[in-house]
Structures are given as structure tokens and as C-alpha cells.
Amino acid sequence: xxxxxxxxxxxxxxxxxxxxxxxxxxxxxxxxxxxxxxxxxxxxxxxxxxxxxxxxxxxxxxxxxxxxxxxxxxxxxxxxxxxxxxxxxxxxxxxxxxxxxxxxxxxxxxxxxxxxxxxxxxxxxxxxxxxxxxxxxxxxxxxxxxxxxxxxxxxxxxxxxxxxxxxxxxxxxxxxxxxxxxxxxxxxxxxxxxxxxxxxxxxxxxxxxxxxxxxxxxxxxxxxxxxxxxxxxxxxxxxxxxxxxxxxxxxxxxxxxxxxxxxxxxxxxxxxxxxxxxxxxxxxxxxxxxxxxxxxxxxxxxxxxxxxxxxxxxxxxxxxxxxxxxxxxxxxxxxxxxxxxxxxxxxxxxxxxxxxxxxxxxxxxxxxxxxxxxxxxxxxxxxxxxxxxxxxxxxxxxxxxxxxxxxxxxxxxxxxxxxxxxxxxxxxxxxxxxxxxxxxxxxxxxxxxxxxxxxxxxxxxxxxxxxxxxxxxxxxxxxxxxxxxxxxxxxxxxxxxxxxxxxxxxxxxxxxxxxxxxxxxxxxxxxxxxxxxxxxxxxxxxxxxxxxxxxxxxxxxxxxxxxxxxxxxxxxxxxxxxxxxxxxxxxxxxxxxxxxxxxxxxxxxxx
Numbered sequence: 092x093x094x095x096x097x098x099x100x101x102x103x104x105x106x107x108x109x110x111x112x113x114x115x116x117x118x119x120x121x122x123x124x125x126x127x128x129x130x131x132x133x134x135x136x137x138x139x140x141x142x143x144x145x146x147x148x149x150x151x152x153x154x155x156x157x158x159x160x161x162x163x164x165x166x167x168x169x170x171x172x173x174x175x176x177x178x179x180x181x182x183x184x185x186x187x188x189x190x191x192x193x194x195x196x197x198x199x200x201x202x203x204x205x206x207x208x209x210x211x212x213x214x215x216x217x218x219x220x221x222x223x224x225x226x227x228x229x230x231x232x233x234x235x236x237x238x239x240x241x242x243x244x245x246x247x248x249x250x251x252x253x254x255x256x257x258x259x260x261x262x263x264x265x266x267x268x269x270x271x272x273x274x275x276x277x278x279x280x281x282x283x284x285x286x287x288x289x290x291x292x293x294x295x296x297x298x299x300x301x302x303x304x305x306x307x308x309x310x311x312x313x314x315x316x317x318x319x320x321x322x323x324x325x326x327x328x329x330x331x332x333x334x335x336x337x338x339x340x341x342x343x344x345x346x347x348x349x350x351x352x353x354x355x356x357x358x359x360x361x362x363x364x365x366x367x368x369x370x371x372x373x374x375x376x377x378x379x380x381x382x383x384x385x386x387x388x389x390x391x392x393x394x395x396x397x398x399x400x401x402x403x404x405x406x407x408x409x410x411x412x413x414x415x416x417x418x419x420x421x422x423x424x425x426x427x428x429x430x431x432x433x434x435x436x437x438x439x440x441x442x443x444x445x446x447x448x449x450x451x452x453x454x455x456x457x458x459x460x461x462x463x464x465x466x467x468x469x470x471x472x473x474x475x476x477x478x479x480x481x482x483x484x485x486x487x488x489x490x491x492x493x494x495x496x497x498x499x500x501x502x503x504x505x506x507x508x509x510x511x512x513x514x515x516x517x518x519x520x521x522x523x524x525x526x527x528x529x530x531x532x533x534x535x536x537x538x539x540x541x542x543x544x545x546x547x548x549x550x551x552x553x554x555x556x557x558x559x560x561x562x563x564x565x566x567x568x569x570x571x572x573x574x575x576x577x578x579x580x581x582x583x584x585x586x587x588x589x590x591x592x593x594x595x596x597x598x599x600x601x602x603x604x605x606x607x608x609x610x611x612x613x614x615x616x617x618x619x620x621x622x623x624x625x626x627x628x629x630x631x632x633x634x635x636x637x638x639x640x641x642x643x644x645x646x647x648x649x650x651x652x653x654x655x656x657x658x659x660x661x662x663x664x665x666x667x668x669x670x671x672x673x674x675x676x677x678x679x680x681x682x683x684x685x686x687x688x689x690x691x692x693x694x695x696x697x698x
Contacts, residue, residue: 099140102214107142111150119159119170126175130160130168203326211535215559220568221535224362224511224556227423231478231558236470237424237461244461259448261288262459268466269432277390278403279416284437287444290454291429292391295417296320297450298443299387299433303352303415304329311350313341315542315550317361317389320354333544336360338504340367343374353379354387357405359509361389362542362554366507369402376405379413390418391431401508412436420462423558424474430454430462482510485557485565492569493555494614495660497576498687505616511556512615513539519583520576522551528579534572566661577684585685593670597650600669604645604652606694609676611687631659651681 097114099107118124130136133151137144151168154160161171215221216228266283274281289295300320304310306328312321314333324331332350335342341355353375357367367375379386388405406416419431433443447453465471489512497514504513516522522538529536539552557565577584587594595603605625613619619633627646633639643656648666655664667678667686676691 097136097140099142102216107140108146108150108153111136111140111142111147112153115150115154116159119174124170126170127172128170129166130170132167201326203322212530215535218530218535219533220564220571221559222555222557222568223535223537223559224554225422226556226559228559228561230561231423231481233424233470233474233477236468236474237465240464240468240470241461243464244457259444259453261286261453262456262463264467265430265459265463268463272466272471273418274434277418278407279434280407281434282437285434285440287433287435287440287447288454288459289419289431289433289447290451291431292389292417292419293319294429294447294451295419295431295433296387296389297323298446299415299417300324300327300329301446302439302442303385303387308352309350310352310354311341311347312354312544313356313360314544315362315539315552316354316544317356318541320389321544324354331544336363336365336504338365339371340365341371341375343371343378348378348382348384350384352385352387354389355405356389357402358390359506359511362511362537362539363504363513364506364509364511365504366402366509372402372405372408376408376410376413380411384413386414388414388416390416391421406434415439420471421475421478423478424465424471428458428462430458481562482557483508485562486510486512488562488565489555489557489569490615491661492566495566496569496573497614498685502614502616510558511554513552514555516551516553517576517580517583518551520551520579522549522553525576525579526553529572529575532571532575534568534575536572586683587668587670587679587685589682591670593672595650595652595669595671597647600647600650600652603671603693603697604647606697608692609689610692611689629654631656652678 097111097118099110099114103110105113115124115130119126124130130151131139133144133147137147140147151160155162155168158171159174160168162168211223211226212218215223215226263283265288266286269286270281270283287298289298296317296319300323304324304327308327308329309332310324310329311332311334312324313336315336316333321331329352332346334347334353340357340360341347341353347353355367355375357372359366375386378384386405386409390404390406404416406414415433415435417431417433420428433440435443453459486508493512493514502512503515506512516525523540526536526538537554537556538549539554540549543549555569560568604623607623609621609623611619613633617634617639619631621629621631623629623645627644629643629645631641631643641656641659643654643659645652645654647653650668651666652669653664653666656662666681668681670677670679671691674690674692675688677688678686680686
């Protein structure tokens with residue numbers, strides 16, 4: 092009797108009965124349960140797997156019904172003798188070892204260079220704090236709405252009703268829904284012959300890179316930027332310009348003017364999440380017109396701005412038809428769907444359609460009609476509105492947690508929205524070491540090296556995303572990450588010198604702080620002003636237009652400066668030792684490490 096080589100996965104979406112059937116079939120096909128061999132008894136297998144015997148009985152009944160197994164009177168259940176008969180190469184004997192010297196390595200003409208970088212663990216959902224951008228927790232999926240659209244699409248007869256012919260055309264219903272529902276949200280007007288459906292973002296970028304770049308082309312892309320796009324462009328043979336990014340987006344200068352094609356992610360730059368401002372967009376379009384350049388705009392991360400209104404897409408501002416626009420269904424709305432699209436000049440769309448036909452063909456018409464129904468039934472607008480709210484709360488929770496715990500650095504490239512933040516690790520903590528140590532504690536962060544195309548590599552940044560964990564776990568995740576940073580920092584963390592002549596005791600604190608005005612910048616680079624009023628009241632204003640305000644109280648106790656805000660710092664009481672040197676004030680954990688520093692204006696009558 093064959094031994095049971097079966098295990099059950101508690102994370103599998105399949106039922107226990109289905110998993111047992113699946114594992115037995117795999118064992119039969121793979122030879123673990125040879126033809127004619129006896130399968131484990133239902134009693135033995137149920138005991139081994141820790142499941143009800145009836146679950147195994149039902150799985151075996153299904154295998155018998157499907158012809159994989161058969162019962163023999165008073166003997167048990169066996170693998171059918173002829174189950175593998177008819178399979179090519181099946182002789183009943185083990186297959187010969189493959190020829191490992193066929194010379195394939197020498198005969199491959201084009202090689203794909205693997206991009207270095209972060210590989211998300213397959214079991215990322217088991218980590219308590221997965222700050223992984225582009226992976227999504229189950230709560231974000233509109234499961235019921237997508238199921239309804241899929242059910243309706245299953246009743247659609249595409250070819251018979253004449254709506255789609257055999258010339259590789261896309262589902263006209265989806266094209267129309269994209270044209271009238273999705274594109275106007277981004278300020279884009281397009282005709283049906285300017286839209287091509289693709290098998291997701293990467294397929295769209297592949298088509299454009301093959302059509303617009305070769306060894307005679309100079310292509311500019313953002314630095315840091317999308318590593319998969321960089322790989323496609325390298326395979327095309329194009330010369331690359333790695334163009335820097337600042338707070339306004341890709342830098343538009345004479346260096347950029349040398350390119351024939353410019354690739355950008357203006358909504359939320361990958362990976363920094365910076366939003367290209369209006370002036371920079373206009374400057375880029377003006378340069379493209381002046382230098383006869385083409386622009387590939389990747390807008391797959393549709394612009395979620397929580398601190399201001401979204402800008403129209405470059406394609407919507409383009410008056411000379413120079414922009415090829417890439418977007419699609421957000422991955423969190425349709426797991427596994429992989430529906431993207433290109434909006435561009437009809438001439439480019441025609442060539443892209445022919446190339447798509449040769450490479451992968453059009454995406455499944457069933458999937459296309461499901462997406463069309465999802466849009467037409469209003470589910471897309473409802474889901475996007477919900478996502479905007481949920482992700483906005485998570486994004487703000489991440490900013491607040493970083494501002495509360497992470498005061499070693501501040502964001503040098505501030506963003507007004509998105510689903511991630513680009514954070515710099517302290518100079519004395521290598522980001523790869525930090526990411527490895529964090530993963531061992533269940534905290535997943537993405538180090539920066541693979542986003543850079545130049546040999547200089549990492550700038551010691553890491554990416555924190557909020558699509559993969561709920562809002563209520565973000566604060567503790569950041570707290571645990573910062574504890575790890577302090578452990579790895581060792582002697583580099585400044586600590587209070589009890590002999591520091593600038594250390595203020597209770598008497599000096601009470602004399603100097605009333606009427607003081609403190610100026611500093613938040614972690615996310617906004618200016619912040621705090622006024623310590625006589626009598627213990629304090630007010631705070633933060634933001635470019637003082638849009639974030641709070642009130643609280645402060646006092647002096649046991650030689651410590653104490654404060655408590657109404658909302659800021661989670662409304663929790665803080666107690667600190669304080670040093671003052673000239674106009675620089677610093678807060679320290681009692682007897683411990685530096686918390687923060689700022690500039691201070693003391694009241695004129697301060698003693």
C-alpha cells in the first residue's frame with residue numbers, strides 16, 4: 092500500500108475535501124501513488140490529516156466517480172490500472188533522466204537580466220506588519236459586486252451576437268465604459284480607435300517599449316524609477332537617461348531634452364509617490380512640443396490626493412497628441428483580472444493591436460465583459476470612492492505614526508497622497524540590513540536598490556505601503572520598526588549627557604518656556620509652529636496653510652517638560668528632559684535618547 096504523501100494547507104481557499112482530492116490526483120499523476128496501488132484507508136488517512144473520516148470518504152467517492160480510483164471487494168480502494176494509459180511517453184516505467192547537455196545555454200540568443208531587489212514572501216499575509224505596496228488585504232476587494240458582474244458576463248454570447256468579430260477587436264462595451272466613465276475622471280477625452288485593452292500594466296509597457304524604442308532611441312526615465320520598465324527598455328537596446336526626481340516630479344532640463352521618448356509616472360511617482368505639479372507638467376509638455384519628443388505616461392496608480400485636488404493626466408493636458416497613456420483597473424479591485432489599457436494616437440493603437448495579437452492576443456472577452464459590467468452597474472465608482480476613503484485614512488495613519496516615532500530624518504520628497512511613503516533610514520543603518528532584520532520580526536519593508544538604474548545603487552531609502560494592512564495595525568508596526576532602528580543604531584543614537592550645561596532644571600524651564608514659540612518641520616516636511624502660552628495652554632499649527640491645528644496643555648514637573656495635545660501625538664502625555672543651546676531646543680527621554688529638536692523664540696521677558 093502506498094504511503095500517504097499528503098498535507099493540507101490551512102491558508103488554502105479550497106475546502107479540506109477538495110484539497111485531499113487534489114493531493115491524491117497529484118500523487119497519481121506524479122507517481123507517488125502508482126497505477127494499481129492501494130490508497131490509504133479512509134480511517135488511516137483521516138487520522139493522519141486530523142480531519143473527519145466522512146471528509147476523506149467524500150473525497151474518495153469523487154475520485155472514484157472521476158475514474159482515478161476503484162473499489163475492490165473486501166480489499167480497499169486502489170488507483171485504476173489504466174489511469175495513465177494514453178499519455179504520451181507513458182510506458183509504465185520511470186521516465187529516463189533528461190539530457191542535461193543539449194546546449195540550451197549556448198543557444199539562447201536573448202537573455203533577461205534579473206533585476207536585483209526585494210522579493211515579497213509568498214506567505215506575506217502571515218506577517219503581522221506587511222508594509223508592502225501593491226499587495227492588498229482582503230478587506231479592500233469588492234467581492235460581492237465583482238461576483239455579480241462575473242455572473243452576468245457568463246450569460247453573454249460574444250461572437251454569436253455580432254458584437255465582437257475575429258479581428259482581435261476588444262469588447263466594445265468595455266471600450267465605451269472606459270471612454271465615458273474612467274477617462275473623464277482623469278480629464279481625458281478619447282475616441283474608440285484611440286483605446287487598446289491590454290493584459291495589465293506590464294503588457295501595455297511592453298507593447299509601447301517595443302514600438303517606440305530601439306538601439307537608435309534615447310529614452311529618459313525617472314531615477315529612481317520602475318525597475319520592470321527599465322528592463323524592457325534595456326532589452327529594446329535603447330540608450331537610457333536616468334533623470335532625477337525632486338518635489339515637483341521629474342526634473343525638466345537640458346539633459347532631459349536629449350531624449351526622444353520620456354517615461355513618467357506623474358500621478359504618484361514610482362517609488363517616491365511624489366505628484367508632479369502643474370507647472371512641471373506644463374514644462375514637460377512644452378519641451379516635448381519643442382523637441383519633438385514622445386511621452387509614455389503610466390497612470391496605473393490613479394491619483395489619490397488627500398491634501399488638495401488631483402491634477403488632470405498629462406494626456407488630458409496634451410494638445411499635440413504626444414502622450415501615450417497607460418492605465419487600467421486598480422489591482423485591488425479585481426484580483427487576477429489584469430485589465431489595462433493604452434490611450435494614444437490611432438496610428439500607434441493600430442500597431443500596438445497587431446503586436447498584441449502576435450504576442451498574447453487580446454485579454455479574455457469574458458474578463459473584458461465582466462469589467463464592462465462592473466463599470467456600467469456603478470460598482471467601479473462606488474469602489475473607488477470607498478478606496479479613496481479607506482486608503483486615505485491609512486495613509487494619514489502612516490504619516491502620523493512616522494511623525495510620532497520616526498524623528499531621525501524627514502521626508503525629503505513630500506507627497507500629497509497615494510498609498511506609500513518613501514522613507515530614509517539613518518545613515519548608520521544600511522537599509523538592506525534593516526529590511527532583513529525587520530522581516531525576521533514580521534515587519535516587511537521594501538529597500539530601494541532595485542529602483543535605481545545607475546551603479547551608485549541604494550540611497551538608503553525604503554518604501555512603506557498601506558494597501559496590505561489595516562489602519563489599526565499601522566501605528567504599532569511603525570513603533571516596532573523604530574525600536575528595531577534604535578537597536579541597530581547602537582552608539583550612533585545621541586544620548587543625554589547629564590553634565591550638559593544646557594540641561595534645564597524645573598526652575599529654568601518654568602522661567603524660560605512661558606511665551607516661547609517653537610518652530611520645526613514635521614516628518615512629512617510640513618512647517619509646524621507651537622506656542623507655549625503662560626498659564627499652561629498651548630496651540631499648534633501645521634501645514635503649508637496651517638490646515639492642521641490642535642490645542643493642548645503644558646506644565647513643568649520634577650525637572651521635566653510635560654505636554655499633552657488634544658489630538659496630536661495620539662493625545663498621549665509626554666514627559667521630557669530639555670536642553671537649550673542658543674536658539675536650539677532639544678527634547679530627551681528622561682536619562683535616555685534624543686526625541687526631537689527645533690528652533691525656539693523665547694519671550695522677551697524670559698529670565
